[in-house]
Amino acid sequence: MSNRAKKKRNKSGKGGRRKDSRFSSLNISMIDQHKRDGSKLVPPLAQIPNMATSSWSDHHMPEMLWAVLLSGVLERRHYLEILRKVAIHCRSWFLIEDDEIAEEKSPDPEVGLNFSIIVDQTKLAEVSDEEFHDFIKIPLAHPSGYAALRPILLINSLPGIERWKKYLDEEPTEHDWNTLARVTANVLDHQSEASTDIRWFKVIIAIISGRMRFPASFEERLEEFRLFPDKGDMRSVRPSIRSMEMSLRRSHTAEWIEQYWEQVLRDTVCIDPSEGEGYTFKETEIDPDTLYAARDGVIENFRRNIRAERVDSRLDSAFGLVLYALGILEEIGMHRIHTRIVGALALRSLAEVSITFRYLAKTDSPEMWQSYRVYGAGQAKLAFLKIQQTHGDLPNFLDESTLHSIANEDIWQEFVNIDVGHWASSNLRKLAIGSGAKDIYDKYYDWSSSYIHGNWAAVRDTNFVTCHNPLHRLHRIPRVAHRELNSVEPDAIELVNEMIIVLERLFPGGEKVSPVTLREHEAESTTPNAAQDSDSTNE
Numbered sequence: 001m002s003n004r005a006k007k008k009r010n011k012s013g014k015g016g017r018r019k020d021s022r023f024s025s026l027n028i029s030m031i032d033q034h035k036r037d038g039s040k041l042v043p044p045l046a047q048i049p050n051m052a053t054s055s056w057s058d059h060h061m062p063e064m065l066w067a068v069l070l071s072g073v074l075e076r077r078h079y080l081e082i083l084r085k086v087a088i089h090c091r092s093w094f095l096i097e098d099d100e101i102a103e104e105k106s107p108d109p110e111v112g113l114n115f116s117i118i119v120d121q122t123k124l125a126e127v128s129d130e131e132f133h134d135f136i137k138i139p140l141a142h143p144s145g146y147a148a149l150r151p152i153l154l155i156n157s158l159p160g161i162e163r164w165k166k167y168l169d170e171e172p173t174e175h176d177w178n179t180l181a182r183v184t185a186n187v188l189d190h191q192s193e194a195s196t197d198i199r200w201f202k203v204i205i206a207i208i209s210g211r212m213r214f215p216a217s218f219e220e221r222l223e224e225f226r227l228f229p230d231k232g233d234m235r236s237v238r239p240s241i242r243s244m245e246m247s248l249r250r251s252h253t254a255e256w257i258e259q260y261w262e263q264v265l266r267d268t269v270c271i272d273p274s275e276g277e278g279y280t281f282k283e284t285e286i287d288p289d290t291l292y293a294a295r296d297g298v299i300e301n302f303r304r305n306i307r308a309e310r311v312d313s314r315l316d317s318a319f320g321l322v323l324y325a326l327g328i329l330e331e332i333g334m335h336r337i338h339t340r341i342v343g344a345l346a347l348r349s350l351a352e353v354s355i356t357f358r359y360l361a362k363t364d365s366p367e368m369w370q371s372y373r374v375y376g377a378g379q380a381k382l383a384f385l386k387i388q389q390t391h392g393d394l395p396n397f398l399d400e401s402t403l404h405s406i407a408n409e410d411i412w413q414e415f416v417n418i419d420v421g422h423w424a425s426s427n428l429r430k431l432a433i434g435s436g437a438k439d440i441y442d443k444y445y446d447w448s449s450s451y452i453h454g455n456w457a458a459v460r461d462t463n464f465v466t467c468h469n470p471l472h473r474l475h476r477i478p479r480v481a482h483r484e485l486n487s488v489e490p491d492a493i494e495l496v497n498e499m500i501i502v503l504e505r506l507f508p509g510g511e512k513v514s515p516v517t518l519r520e521h522e523a524e525s526t527t528p529n530a531a532q533d534s535d536s537t538n539e
Helices: 003-014 056-060 062-073 076-093 121-126 129-140 145-154 161-168 175-187 193-208 216-226 234-245 255-267 288-304 313-334 341-363 366-388 400-407 428-434 438-453 456-463 489-506 528-538
Strands: 035-037 040-042 464-466 476-478
Touching (some): 076 193, 129 145, 193 216, 341 366
């Protein structure tokens, strides 16, 4: 194989997607498919000029409320038959003569296509009484038609509601709210079976009324639409229906739809799936014996490597970073924070400590070890000086004496520079790349940093839950107790053990430090007597 072919293969493998992810089949753009625009990475679809988004569930599904109710109450074959009959009957509302085609106006480029060839709630309020009568008698001919459509009378803002009341001639019940919620749940996903069926109805109306024209090559697909869902490969037909329906929408959302969502939010209660949950603290899975044995081993190796120098930046920094990491790991486990928000903060700190240590070990130059140490002393000096200019009570966590001691430990602070940049004149990402630790950065840094900074994603993840009332459009409500997260202990142990290995490479010759491990759970075993009884029974 040529070098060029090898390079091409390696490049394609580098950005390849993980095969064992539950999301591996999703059609999503990867990071390298985004375009950098300043500090933003813009996905491919967002790069298309004049792109406008359109929400099925928020704006267009409510317009088809009558069909939504039928699809949620009746069997599929029954409601599809009703939709087919309505389409055939109502096509006459939209038929145009050939000489009218030339008079049709092109869409306003500022507004886009405002497609109104739809048998939706707005259209049904506009047609004549005779036309509405001919429409409504089709679903009401079904034995369950009245019950299926009755919840529509709950909606105060529904266009033409008086005609609906006249023909249904029933008062809605409290149970109808449950029906409305249940049928809505079926169509919130724009790709669900019920949603696709209703969107097919919108498409077929436009086709059979002559409002859409297709080339001869589209004949087979049109036949699949006509005989939907009994003809063609649905893996191809259904996406085609959804794609076409997106071009058959009103450009402006009717005012009544916003009022509809306001009413259903006001008249129905939130369903909190976290209700009854409390705060739980899981016991650590870290084996304390291995944790403290590792710390003792690191300290013993430190003592073996002490030299006569008063300041040994390499020794102090290397062993200090590992001991600091072990301290974080101890607090993660022994204080039972491994599934809490603070556990994510601790993992983020461990990731940075690990990358910093790997970079120092990779360069392993006296200048870098000293730069790391002096930078820390400068930060202590900076904090100390700010305290001297602080009036009133000091923050409780600050220890003025400790700051002064560290700032002056190696040299009088009047000779200590304060570096307001980075100790290596770099950033953590560059340090990770330079030390071969980019995998650690990619795995642990970005998401755990969200918890450090209180980004919306972390706030949403821990303290909000999705309301289970479909009429509330999957909005968020506060959790009774903030969410228990996945344990960070396995990841934290891995980072710490890798740091110990790096430390032993820097200072070889000492006794090998045993790794920190998780507890070993005793497997349930069958007693000898029970096993004998089982054998006897089988015989």
